Amino acid sequence: MTLNKHALLGAYRKMSRIRAFEDRLHEENATGDIPGFIHLYSGQEAIAVGVCENLRDTDHIGSTHRGHGHCIAKGCDIHGMMAEIFGKEDGLCHGKGGSMHIADLSVGMLGANAIVGGAPSLAIGAALSSKTLGTHGVAVSFTGDGGSNQGTTFEAMNMAVVLKLPIVFVIENNGYGEATGTDYAVGAPDIAARAAAFGMPAAKVDGTDFFAVYETAREAVERARAGGGPTTIEARANRFYGHFEGDAQLYRTPEQVAELRRTQDPLVIFRDKVDRRKVSAKELDEIDEESRALVDDAVTRARAAAYPPIDHLLTDVYVSY
Amino acid sequence: MTLNKHALLGAYRKMSRIRAFEDRLHEENATGDIPGFIHLYSGQEAIAVGVCENLRDTDHIGSTHRGHGHCIAKGCDIHGMMAEIFGKEDGLCHGKGGSMHIADLSVGMLGANAIVGGAPSLAIGAALSSKTLGTHGVAVSFTGDGGSNQGTTFEAMNMAVVLKLPIVFVIENNGYGEATGTDYAVGAPDIAARAAAFGMPAAKVDGTDFFAVYETAREAVERARAGGGPTTIEARANRFYGHFEGDAQLYRTPEQVAELRRTQDPLVIFRDKVDRRKVSAKELDEIDEESRALVDDAVTRARAAAYPPIDHLLTDVYVSY
Amino acid sequence: MTTSKKTYREAVKEALAQEMRRDATVVQIGEDLRGGHAGTNPELESKKIEAFGGVLGVTKGLWGEFGSDRVIDTPITESAIVGMAAGAALTGLRPVAELMFMDFFGVCYDALYNQAAKFRYMFGGKARTPMVLRGMIGAGFSAAAQHSQSPYHVFASVPGLKVVAPSNAYDAKGLLIQAVRDDDPVVFCEHKTLYDTAAEVPDEPYTIPFGVANYTRQGTDVTVVALSAMVNAANDAADKLAAEGISVEVVDPRTVSPLDEEGILESVAATGRVVIVDESAARCGFGHDVAALIATKALDSLRAPIELVTPPHTPVPFSPVLEKAWLPDAARIETAVRKLVTA
């Protein structure tokens, strides 16, 4: 572990922003002003951030329906994200995408994706670009435990091995796909072992521990960048909210959720594990403050922002019939 | 190994018929009278027969584009098959299916399939029927090494494990998918291990050896029938002809093919391994004679048979617009 | 026969439950039809709690009555779901598979269009594939580009598939029972904005035959052909225009395939003017199919060009203001009708 103070604060800042963003969205959604479906990332922050802190702006990631955390970790603008989620013209996709399709190619974010299993094959495409163009770029595909059962995911893994592509498949195992337990839906208990059988190194890591994720991802990203081919990382963490906002979560009890929040909070665990000689609690508290203020500002601006003009309905597509 | 004389002769008869059927089709195709594409099974006979000798008429199999061997092993009528391949009204599908779609539900043959990776999910459907209806039926899915890379195949495997379905996935590894080597296209060298990682028993077997296949399949079929869930069998054998008739086979040399025919012929290997106290060479020779005569008759009748009447174009579909 | 007020959601559920009671070979297959398998809530199994009952509650209650062997929760694995249903249908079951959002057909279409749809013909009439594929269609929920589509035109173009898209609770129940009993594969499209709409629906099982259009409004000046959620928009337009003295006939084909050609042509013959409203596509959609039907078979009865009201040729936008502009509505239908009668 060689992270200096600057890097540690930077990583915590991202986790903190994700948390503030999602907690606030949970409240905003209750007002009824957010259109459509949203899926919150709270509880899994250490995965997105632990992985993306190893990436450059020119590296690419593919994401999921639960994409806010990946966006923030990869450097998407908070204001642009919030405005997008509210369906406003200022949004990163000018209101055309929404929560499930936030993208920002300028920071290498290939888009949240509303199709479970959609990202892996797109991500190997980014890896192919890096390999072909010789940019030494790396691609990361984020997929859930549920998405790990899609054939598209397996096909991308095999292709990546065959073509020795610079990619890391991150499987975020949060125990559920919607309301169905991973222990039911994944026939074999071990998702990483399934990936390993495709012929690549595969590791399991505690996804609530930023430091563990960071180290595991560092190795995988370095291997990919050096031309060593793909890796899979199965990271175990929990989502603190329901599958989507509105989920009554009958598949687990409020006590169970409370216990998870108490014992498996990646932000708390970061505080516990971080080197106190480098980083003080006060500094982290300040970051949390700053995150909440930033998100507060983002909500205020997003709410005040204009909806897209109607005639934008017909732009951004090659031709209107 | 507890096969009695009757069973041994029966098994050899099926292998012999497949060989006679395919060798003859190779010749017939050269006349230009066979419409469309055909893919011959010669060299892999021990797999289809070794597996299907463990099945009942009420069990089901799903097949591939290279389906003639599976059809014969499962008990499809040789005349009906030949007529189908010639596109005649007498064909098992009345000429509407052709080589790549021969089916006979009355003997549990769910159809050859022109989509690589098409059969596995259909076969688990048959397994689900058995399980739900309590018929103690077993389903078998035949897939090639190439097809083992399709996501549909992996999804069927995971589903079978989750629902504990009575199915056997047979992966026929003949070293090639079209002109591409298995050692290139399958990222990990071991297809069986890939299946095992999905959480089921998986075995590798010499697919040129009827006895080895039979034994391995017996165990798997028994496990399935007893409610023990799915198994995968990777069986290694060779195809003696090109990928399809017309393939110049530049990916291997004529000497290599000659060597395979010399050393890895499942019919010869059967003769070498069969208990000579039970079965004599003469009996096997007679079976070969009989197979050739049967196929000869099938060709004669298929050639003489009528094409379907034009108005059958519009039958067998719910409504004609 | 007693009736009661039921929502579209309840009508669908009742159809499924009644068919499952009648026929032990009917099974449900899909993701989170129940919800809660494995997982960790200790009360679930003992109290027969469903964690989901379908993502919008449509299958709620089925698992409690029929259990895990007939209400089969699966991993996220649509190609195995549809393929398994097709294989099961070939071998003795009558599976009802759920795709959640029909938009997901892209990950599993082969099993539907190249397999299930073709067996009967390709096997020379010797196979039947009695399966239903249920799923949600439609825009209006701000569900964005990948969860708002209505691809019934794609399904209808496949020989061997039957395609149903009911516009109200009564039709939903009768057509779904028909679908389950049918020996061909049927794609059953449920518009997500209709789930909470209610109608008087018989309590007993009943069937509505495929290929029979329903005239939801009778009129003499203009025919409006509309399907699924568009029927409500068409009815609203018709009611509004009636007040202006324009008499509109609304024809709801109910099934996209088979299509009640006569039912449409008869109305057009009587009115001589037709507006086709369709959510499926701006190109090669169901609306174009109906227009072609009329232009090939009833051209002489047309007194004005056909008016086609579809979304623009763009993906479904997320932002509610854009989505509203994207979706055909009563106002656009009224404009089209007025254009025809003043032409």
Add this chain to the structure above:
Amino acid sequence: MTTSKKTYREAVKEALAQEMRRDATVVQIGEDLRGGHAGTNPELESKKIEAFGGVLGVTKGLWGEFGSDRVIDTPITESAIVGMAAGAALTGLRPVAELMFMDFFGVCYDALYNQAAKFRYMFGGKARTPMVLRGMIGAGFSAAAQHSQSPYHVFASVPGLKVVAPSNAYDAKGLLIQAVRDDDPVVFCEHKTLYDTAAEVPDEPYTIPFGVANYTRQGTDVTVVALSAMVNAANDAADKLAAEGISVEVVDPRTVSPLDEEGILESVAATGRVVIVDESAARCGFGHDVAALIATKALDSLRAPIELVTPPHTPVPFSPVLEKAWLPDAARIETAVRKLVTA
């Protein structure tokens, strides 16, 4: 500009080769584009032997010139092929992916229709996806129900996709070069029965713009709209009918999407009679789309009902006698034309 006689196959290959020479970001992705990777023939690598060069020889020669990094053979894994192409197109490459038979779109359609096609719009105009998906379409080879379809109507109904279906070698080369240079995803449909047809084709690279129809026959009595292999049938019919004194204009739109609406409507306005010939589908197909175009925008110029010539609503049968009856041909076109002129 020199020209030479080239087959459709050669024209496609030349377009690919020339674009690869011009632009280092153009790569080919597919199954057995070369053929022979790994495997066991010791001569392959040393002598640069291609074992396949595409299943019908279309890409033969490319691997020898450009090597395995730009002519990328893959496992049998279409959803990874199309998804990888889409992701690569988003990030700097111009991939040309091959689907072998377009019928295979069922196993990988999501990557095309929900991903590649939607990025530009869904991401607010901030993405471009310059990829081409090539593949064979069409009946006539006795390739049976799963290898003979022409699903361009399905692709054309997707906003964001461009869809091309050339009828001759000249168009094939110019349209394919255009497709490779285009910044939107393009589906390029090659009719397998056309590969051996030849035409004079310029040796240098050239482009043909999308959305511009080609009049392959000029005439005054009846317009025949036909695409891909159907253009030859239409031309044959036109030549035959010319001898009978019936003057037929054949309009080949060449691109299904965008569609040259004006090019079609102009001809119809002049002749007042139209036959649409289309191999895609008997329901919700491309032919219906063209019929709807005319019925909505040019009804007044029609002197007779539109004639639509499509296959029946059945899968493609295997037996040659049935397949021949299935496929629209010159005789059916002639019958339709005669019906119109004598009406």
